[in-house]
Amino acid sequence: MPSVDTLNSPPEEYLRQHLDEVIELLNKQKLEEAVVHQQVMPHHDLVETLMHKQHQVAIKQKLDNLHTADIAYILESLPVDQRLIVWNLVESDLDGQILLDVSDAVRETLISSMDKSELLSATEQLDTDEIADLAPDLPDDVMQKLLQTLNDQNRQRLQSVLAYAEDSVAGLMDFGMVTIRADTTLGAVLRYLRQRGALPEHTDKLFVVDENNVLKGVLSLKRLVTNIPEQHVGAVMARDFVCFRLDDDAEEAARAFERYDLLSAPVVDEEHRLEGRLGIDAIVDLIRRKSDEERLAEAGLREDEDIFSGIWKSARNRWLWLAVNLITAFASTRVIGLFEDTIVKIVALASLMPIVAGIGGNTGNQTSMLIVRSLALGLITPSNMRRLIVKELAIGLLNGIVWGSVLGLLAYWLYANPDLGMVMAGATLLNLVVAAITGFSIPLVRYRMGLDPAIGTSVLLTAITDGMGFFIFLGLAKLFLDTAR
């Protein structure tokens, strides 16, 4: 494993520095080749080839000293043409690890530049659980050949992992397990480990199983090294430990890791037979990925964009959301059309109505965000749901009175029309109550229906608060102002 030298600079300064050096080398190469191209030199081709070689060697040397994760970062920061130049210079036995480290969008560009034999040799050195992670991006025939290179146990493991959903514990686990028996002594375990040599990455505990591979306990390396060698495993191992089933939800497992401060945990099947291991590294990746996905989804991006992916591809990534928003915006503004005669008479309504609609959207989103969050943390129970709803309604009413008064006074001051002020105040109050009701109803109903309460809530909510805002405000205006003129 190439080294990481962060003793002398903060980690990201260190990273940025390497990126800058690679970019400089790439630019120099481009520039000098262009210069040679323009001059009519003797042995023109030879000079060009020599210089090219020289730069390639310099970049390669640079890369050979870097950690795979740092190379992944550099690849992600480069435009596609330069990215592929660097990718071809990477030591080929690091290819597999780097494919795992880069983002989905960048992985696609790298894989599409590789031929089948390259892909096969890059992936066949990976662990079974890592192959499973790459599986969705690999061409079918490469996957088939890959399966043939595996031994029976690993092929079975790979197939069973792929059979489970990606966001189940089985989709996240690895097979880096070292198993021991309860009736051996710690001294014997130490001898076995020394003989065995290197342990799987991130091993912090050994799994104690019986002859049927049924999990009996876990022995942390900590306990192994702090107890005397004559002790038996069974006397020292922990018998109460957190353990997951193959089909447990991965996000629940992540929250359990946080709650109980776990580093790793065993995964068992229905009969408590040891099937795999869940490590904190996979959990950290999951947490980051989920929070990324949610934030992208909130802005209406269907998937992560490689910052250098093509304009067409990027534009299409954003269109579904824009189309949905356009439809809802169109629907909610149709309400305005119903009141056109009123607007013509009192044109001030046109500049006030977006404010009533807007503040409804803002407060509604605050409510729904808190409900979504509380649902995600499992804090909402049937017994406290009513209290919560009453609280949000009360806040909606309170906000309605406060902001309704503010907006009413503002409208009165702007247009010197007390009736318009009253209508503005009343409409704001009503729309904020509507917003509170919508804000807790949408996520709760979606949750009850087994849908993700986070996704789509904001679009739907804004459509309702906009439409209702326009309707309430213009409706009240028609009732109380229109006839007065």
Next chain:
Amino acid sequence: MPSVDTLNSPPEEYLRQHLDEVIELLNKQKLEEAVVHQQVMPHHDLVETLMHKQHQVAIKQKLDNLHTADIAYILESLPVDQRLIVWNLVESDLDGQILLDVSDAVRETLISSMDKSELLSATEQLDTDEIADLAPDLPDDVMQKLLQTLNDQNRQRLQSVLAYAEDSVAGLMDFGMVTIRADTTLGAVLRYLRQRGALPEHTDKLFVVDENNVLKGVLSLKRLVTNIPEQHVGAVMARDFVCFRLDDDAEEAARAFERYDLLSAPVVDEEHRLEGRLGIDAIVDLIRRKSDEERLAEAGLREDEDIFSGIWKSARNRWLWLAVNLITAFASTRVIGLFEDTIVKIVALASLMPIVAGIGGNTGNQTSMLIVRSLALGLITPSNMRRLIVKELAIGLLNGIVWGSVLGLLAYWLYANPDLGMVMAGATLLNLVVAAITGFSIPLVRYRMGLDPAIGTSVLLTAITDGMGFFIFLGLAKLFLDTAR
């Protein structure tokens, strides 16, 4: 440590089940007490006291079998009155750990129910780094007394941690370090550990220091148990390892943990002297907390709300954001006032203008979200910035042509007015280009100014796309439609 028995149910089902049982006990207690209250019984008080005691014992037994993190979850899910009943029944030597486990908002309610001596006895059993985490919530005099109970080394550590920013590595590290010398043998290390007994939580490696406490290497427990006892530490330890400085940024450290799949890392001062240890548990908490804070901030919530906190408190938490939004909404709708005479003549403009403004906000937010994300991942460099800007502009133009045509046709179809359709198409196109420019400018400028590019970007952006959307659409309408009538 109380146990966690998840062998027989998924972790959150297990958690929910305990919560339900506690709620049932609490409700039973309340109900039976109410019944006794209403009946005129002999020995009325005695019966009530006895029944009360009986329920208290039942709840206490339940709690005594739970992990502190599970008790924390139950406390968070209960309304304040019931929460304090349960809190008083918690084994007092678990108080400190539970205060660490609950959310900030809930911690406040718990601490305010405790008197000073209770607080002192709860906190004085904690580790120095844990005391530092609670410090902001503790009354000054408790903090002073707490400092007196510490030994010199720990007092110094606590004061130096508190001197660093909360989001620096120093604010996140703990002191669970076991140090050894390079010239000892592994066998001697094992004997030392056995003599020492229990290791600090989450110990996965030992730190190798010289006589001046300067860090020379790290020895993982893995290497300790897989090498022969006669080997010297210096020959087996890792010399290339990721290591952080006291004042490194905590979020950078978190990304380094993810990149290099670390479980723990040493923290050193300027002279490479070992000062502390950064553990993956603290990193996971940080990642979750930051992603939570960002999402709350996006919806305009200044801090996490206890779902049962009072209406006044919750309402005030939401007001700053509503005020800011109101001001920006007010400013952008003032533009509409400038064109009131045009709207009176062509009232269709009133229902079309929110659509032009809205689609600008949506596309602008997509652009800014991608830029904020790329900035956070460190993917934007001076050399690729121009490419990125050109790409976003091109997407803005492409989107403008596509959605401008769609909206133009829609307006034409609705109002059978080709000129109105042209104005709608032109305004959409222009506003989407404005949105793209705003979408990359705001985060990049904020980043250059050393401000957080994520915070406030969305409000500012929406204000600009709204105002410009109204201005462009109504302005074009005035130019091309107003005169025609």
